[in-house]
Amino acid sequence: MIVLSSTSLMGQDENNQVPLEDLLLQFEKQHGYHFNYDKDLIGKEIIIPPDSNLSFNQAIAYLEKNTAFQFTVTEDNFVLISEPTKEFRVCGYIQSNVSGEPLAFANVMFGKKGTTTDKKGYFELKTNTNSGILSVTYVGFQTNEFFFDILSSTACLDIKLLPKEETLSEIIISGFIVQGIDKMKDGGLRIDFSKFSMLPGLIESDVLQSVQAFPGIQSINETVSNINVRGGTHDQNLILWDDIKMYQSGHFFGLISIxxxxxxxxxxxxKNGTSAAYTEGVSSTIAMRTDTELTDHFTGKISASFIDTNGFIDTPIGKKSSVQVAVRKALSNFAETPTYDAYFDRIAQNTEVESNEVNITNSDKMFDFYDASLRWLYKINDKSELRLNFIGAANELVYTESSIINTIERSRESSLSQNSIAGGLQYKRTWNDRFSTVLQAYNTDYKLQAFNVNLARSQRFLQENIVSETGIRAHAFYNISDRLEWQNGYHFTETAVTNLDDVDDPVFRDFFVEVLRTHSVFTQLHFGSHNRKTYLDLGVRYNYLDKFSKSIVEPRINFNQKIARDLTFEIQGELKHQSTSxxxxxxxxxxxxxxxxxxxxDNDSIPIIRxxxxxxxxxxxxxxxxxxxEGYYKYVDGITTRSQGFTNAYEFVREKGSYDAYGIDFLLRKRWGGFNFWSSYSYLKSEYTFDALPEETFPSNFDTTHSISSGISFKSRDLQLAAGFNWRTGRPTTSLVFGNEVDNQGDLNYNTANAERLDDYFRFDVSAMYQIRFATPYTLNLGASVWNVFDQExxxxxxxxLNTNRTPQEFVQRSLGIVPNVSIKMNF
Structure with missing residues (x-):
C-alpha cells in the first residue's frame, strides 16, 4: 500500500473538489462503514478527495485535517461526524484576603476539570466548557465559589480567600483520645465525625455517648439525659444544635442520643472559658454543628442495627444550594432484638410500667422513637449564604392496665410521650475583607406528657411539661489585623415553661405558665500570635432579665501559651448563669x-443559678x-433540693443551696502505627451546702471521687477494633438507721445524708467494624459491639x-447488663 504525505495530498488540483456528502457515500461502499451526520451540518462542504490508496484510518485523518469537522469511529463500524470541541483556557492567582500572601497548592475546580496552584498561587487549566461554577478551596480558608463566563474575560483572575472563622481556634492536639477527637486552642474538645474512628462499646457514633469519653465527664446512671460534668446535673449543660438550644437530649428516655x-x-x-456568645449552661456547653459546605454530587447512607434503622442523603439542588436529610426510627415495629429488650427493661425498671398495684396487670407494652433532621444551605453569592435547620424527635410508650373490678374486667391505656421540634434560619454576610455578620432566628419546643390511669380508683391523671423558646441573635466579626479579631453581638430569648397536673376524680387542676425574656449583649477579643505560641480569648457578656429588672455581668477568659516546643500551659475562667433548671x-x-x-x-424559691x-x-x-x-475549682449557687434528685429524707424538702467542686483530670495517650492506647483518671470532691438542712454540708449526689477509663484501639484501611473499661467510685447514698428503720411518727428514719456509698461501678466493652469496598463510592460497613462484656451487676x-405493712422496702436500680449490638451500613 502506498502512503502519501500530506504535502503531496494537498498538492492535488483544487479543480477536482467534490461534495463531502458524495465522498462519504463512496467511503461507505468502499470500506463498509456507515457515517452518521446532520445534513445541515455538512451542508455544501466540498473537498479534494484523498488518494485512493490510503487506508480507511488514513483517509479519516485526512478528512479531519482538511475539514472543520470531528470524525469519531465506533466499534460497530459507525463514524460520527460532529463539530470540533473548542478548548478554553482559565488562569488566575489565589491569595489570602487578609495577608495578601499567595496560597500554594490551593484546589481549583471548573466544571469537571481541576488543578492546584503553584508556589506563587498561580493556576492554569484548559476546559471544553466556556462557563460554569469555579470553586477554590484551601485548608483554613473559606471556599470561594462563583459563576464564571470565560468569553466575558480575557485576563487571568485575581481571587482572594477569606480565613475561616475557626482560624484563630486552631487544633493544638490532634487525636486527643482517638482519631477524630481534637483539642482546640479555646480549651474545647471537638469530635469530627467525618474522621472519627471508634470507641469501645459503640459501633454507631452516638454524639452524647461519645463525649463521655472525655476526662471529668460521666453519666451517673449510664444515660445521655444525665451527663454530669465536674459534679453538675444534666440540666446545667447547654446543648446546642447549630446554635439552637435543645431541651431534650435522649431517645429511649435517655439511653441513646436524639x-x-x-x-x-x-x-x-x-467545660470552662466559654465564649461570651453563649449563655446558660453553668457546667458545660455541648455545641453540635452540621456540615458548612455545599456538595456538588449526591451521597447517601442506609443503616440498620439492633436498635434502629437510619437513612441519610446529601444532594445538590442546582449550582448554589444543597440539602441534607437524616431520618431514624426504632426497630421495635419490625422486631424485638436482645438490645431492644435490654434497653426497654432498663427504662421500665422500678416504674409503674414494670410493676403496678396489686391485682392490676400491665400488658401490650409498646415503645417507639424516631427523629428527623434537615439542613438546607443556599449560597446567594460569593459573599452571602442562607442556612435552614430543622430537627424533630419523639419517644412514645403505651401499655394497657387491666383488672377485675366487681367481677367485671376493665382495661384502660396509659401512655408517656416526649417530643421536641426545633428550627432555625441563619443568614451570613461577608461585607469586605475584614467585616462579616451572622443573623439567626430560632424556635425550639419541648413537650413531655403522661396519661396515667388508676383502675382501682377510676381515676385519670394527666401531667404535662412544655418548654417553648424563641431566640434572635446578631453576631458581628471584625478582623482588626490578621491575628486579632473582635466579636460583638446581641442575643434575645423568650422562654415560656408550662406545667400541668390534672386529676379527674376528685377534680384537681394545677396549671401555671412562666415567661422570661432576656436581653444580652457581648463583646470578645480573639488574639493569636504570629508564631502561634500565644492564644488569648477575652470577653464579657451583659444580661438583663426584664421580669426581675436584674442585670448580670459575666466575664470570660481563655489563655493558651506554648512554653516549650512540646509543652503548653493553659488557663480558663468564667462566670455564668442560667434561668431554667x-x-x-x-x-x-x-x-x-x-x-x-x-x-x-422565679428569683425566689427557684433562684437564678450562678x-x-x-x-x-x-x-x-x-x-x-x-x-x-488539668485542675479546676467550681462554685455553683442557686440550686434547690428538688433539682438534685434526692431519694432520702430530703426528697420532698424544698430548700435553696449551693455546691462546690474541685478536682483534677489526667489523660495519658500513646500512638504507634495503627494502635492507640489511652488511660484517664479523674478526682472529684463535690459537696452541698444547704443552710436550712440539719447537715449543712455533705457530699453531692454526683460526687464520684475516683474514676478511671482506659482503652486500646486499632485501625487499618478497612478494619477497626476497640476495647476498654470504665471504673468509678460508687455514688453516695443514705441508709436507714439499723434496728430503728421507722421512727415514732411512722416515717423512714435515715442516717446522715450521703454518708455511705454504693458498690464501685465497673464495665468492660468491645467493638469492631469492617469495611467492604465496592466500586466507588459504594462501601459496606459491618459492625458488632458488646456493652458490659462480663455482665457486671x-x-x-x-x-x-414503706410498703402496705408500713415496713421498709429497698428498691435497687441496676445498670445495663450485657448488651450485644450489630449494625450494617451502606454508603453510596
Missing part, C-alpha cells in the same frame, strides 16, 4: 420513667505520647419506701 450522627458533623465540648416533684412523676420537668426561675469556675492545665506531646493534666441507685 442527634443523628450522619448529619451532625462536629460536636464541641467546653429541672426539678423533681415526685419520684413517680410521668410514670416514674421521666420524673424531671423543666422549671423557670456559677464561678477557674481551671488550669499543662499538656505535653512528643513522638506519639500525650500527657494532659452495677447498682446505680437505691431508695427506700
Amino acid at each position: 442527634f443523628n450522627p450522619n448529619i451532625t458533623e462536629k460536636v464541641t465540648l467546653l 429541672k426539678i423533681i416533684n415526685f419520684q413517680n412523676d410521668f410514670l416514674g420513667i421521666e420524673n424531671r420537668r423543666w422549671q423557670l426561675t 456559677s464561678k469556675q477557674i481551671s488550669s492545665g499543662l499538656q505535653f506531646e512528643k513522638k506519639g505520647w500525650l500527657l494532659n493534666v 452495677n447498682t446505680i441507685n437505691n431508695y427506700y419506701r
Whole structure:
C-alpha cells in the first residue's frame, strides 16, 4: 500500500473538489462503514478527495485535517461526524484576603476539570466548557465559589480567600483520645465525625455517648439525659444544635442520643472559658454543628442495627444550594432484638410500667422513637449564604392496665410521650475583607406528657411539661489585623415553661405558665500570635432579665501559651448563669420513667443559678505520647433540693443551696502505627451546702471521687477494633438507721445524708467494624459491639419506701447488663 504525505495530498488540483456528502457515500461502499451526520451540518462542504490508496484510518485523518469537522469511529463500524470541541483556557492567582500572601497548592475546580496552584498561587487549566461554577478551596480558608463566563474575560483572575472563622481556634492536639477527637486552642474538645474512628462499646457514633469519653465527664446512671460534668446535673449543660438550644437530649428516655450522627458533623465540648456568645449552661456547653459546605454530587447512607434503622442523603439542588436529610426510627415495629429488650427493661425498671398495684396487670407494652433532621444551605453569592435547620424527635410508650373490678374486667391505656421540634434560619454576610455578620432566628419546643390511669380508683391523671423558646441573635466579626479579631453581638430569648397536673376524680387542676425574656449583649477579643505560641480569648457578656429588672455581668477568659516546643500551659475562667433548671416533684412523676420537668426561675424559691469556675492545665506531646493534666475549682449557687434528685429524707424538702467542686483530670495517650492506647483518671470532691438542712454540708449526689477509663484501639484501611473499661467510685447514698428503720411518727428514719456509698461501678466493652469496598463510592460497613462484656451487676441507685405493712422496702436500680449490638451500613 502506498502512503502519501500530506504535502503531496494537498498538492492535488483544487479543480477536482467534490461534495463531502458524495465522498462519504463512496467511503461507505468502499470500506463498509456507515457515517452518521446532520445534513445541515455538512451542508455544501466540498473537498479534494484523498488518494485512493490510503487506508480507511488514513483517509479519516485526512478528512479531519482538511475539514472543520470531528470524525469519531465506533466499534460497530459507525463514524460520527460532529463539530470540533473548542478548548478554553482559565488562569488566575489565589491569595489570602487578609495577608495578601499567595496560597500554594490551593484546589481549583471548573466544571469537571481541576488543578492546584503553584508556589506563587498561580493556576492554569484548559476546559471544553466556556462557563460554569469555579470553586477554590484551601485548608483554613473559606471556599470561594462563583459563576464564571470565560468569553466575558480575557485576563487571568485575581481571587482572594477569606480565613475561616475557626482560624484563630486552631487544633493544638490532634487525636486527643482517638482519631477524630481534637483539642482546640479555646480549651474545647471537638469530635469530627467525618474522621472519627471508634470507641469501645459503640459501633454507631452516638454524639452524647461519645463525649463521655472525655476526662471529668460521666453519666451517673449510664444515660445521655444525665451527663454530669465536674459534679453538675444534666440540666446545667447547654446543648446546642447549630446554635439552637435543645431541651431534650435522649431517645429511649435517655439511653441513646436524639442527634443523628450522619448529619451532625462536629460536636464541641467546653467545660470552662466559654465564649461570651453563649449563655446558660453553668457546667458545660455541648455545641453540635452540621456540615458548612455545599456538595456538588449526591451521597447517601442506609443503616440498620439492633436498635434502629437510619437513612441519610446529601444532594445538590442546582449550582448554589444543597440539602441534607437524616431520618431514624426504632426497630421495635419490625422486631424485638436482645438490645431492644435490654434497653426497654432498663427504662421500665422500678416504674409503674414494670410493676403496678396489686391485682392490676400491665400488658401490650409498646415503645417507639424516631427523629428527623434537615439542613438546607443556599449560597446567594460569593459573599452571602442562607442556612435552614430543622430537627424533630419523639419517644412514645403505651401499655394497657387491666383488672377485675366487681367481677367485671376493665382495661384502660396509659401512655408517656416526649417530643421536641426545633428550627432555625441563619443568614451570613461577608461585607469586605475584614467585616462579616451572622443573623439567626430560632424556635425550639419541648413537650413531655403522661396519661396515667388508676383502675382501682377510676381515676385519670394527666401531667404535662412544655418548654417553648424563641431566640434572635446578631453576631458581628471584625478582623482588626490578621491575628486579632473582635466579636460583638446581641442575643434575645423568650422562654415560656408550662406545667400541668390534672386529676379527674376528685377534680384537681394545677396549671401555671412562666415567661422570661432576656436581653444580652457581648463583646470578645480573639488574639493569636504570629508564631502561634500565644492564644488569648477575652470577653464579657451583659444580661438583663426584664421580669426581675436584674442585670448580670459575666466575664470570660481563655489563655493558651506554648512554653516549650512540646509543652503548653493553659488557663480558663468564667462566670455564668442560667434561668431554667429541672426539678423533681415526685419520684413517680410521668410514670416514674421521666420524673424531671423543666422549671423557670422565679428569683425566689427557684433562684437564678450562678456559677464561678477557674481551671488550669499543662499538656505535653512528643513522638506519639500525650500527657494532659488539668485542675479546676467550681462554685455553683442557686440550686434547690428538688433539682438534685434526692431519694432520702430530703426528697420532698424544698430548700435553696449551693455546691462546690474541685478536682483534677489526667489523660495519658500513646500512638504507634495503627494502635492507640489511652488511660484517664479523674478526682472529684463535690459537696452541698444547704443552710436550712440539719447537715449543712455533705457530699453531692454526683460526687464520684475516683474514676478511671482506659482503652486500646486499632485501625487499618478497612478494619477497626476497640476495647476498654470504665471504673468509678460508687455514688453516695443514705441508709436507714439499723434496728430503728421507722421512727415514732411512722416515717423512714435515715442516717446522715450521703454518708455511705454504693458498690464501685465497673464495665468492660468491645467493638469492631469492617469495611467492604465496592466500586466507588459504594462501601459496606459491618459492625458488632458488646456493652458490659462480663455482665457486671452495677447498682446505680437505691431508695427506700414503706410498703402496705408500713415496713421498709429497698428498691435497687441496676445498670445495663450485657448488651450485644450489630449494625450494617451502606454508603453510596
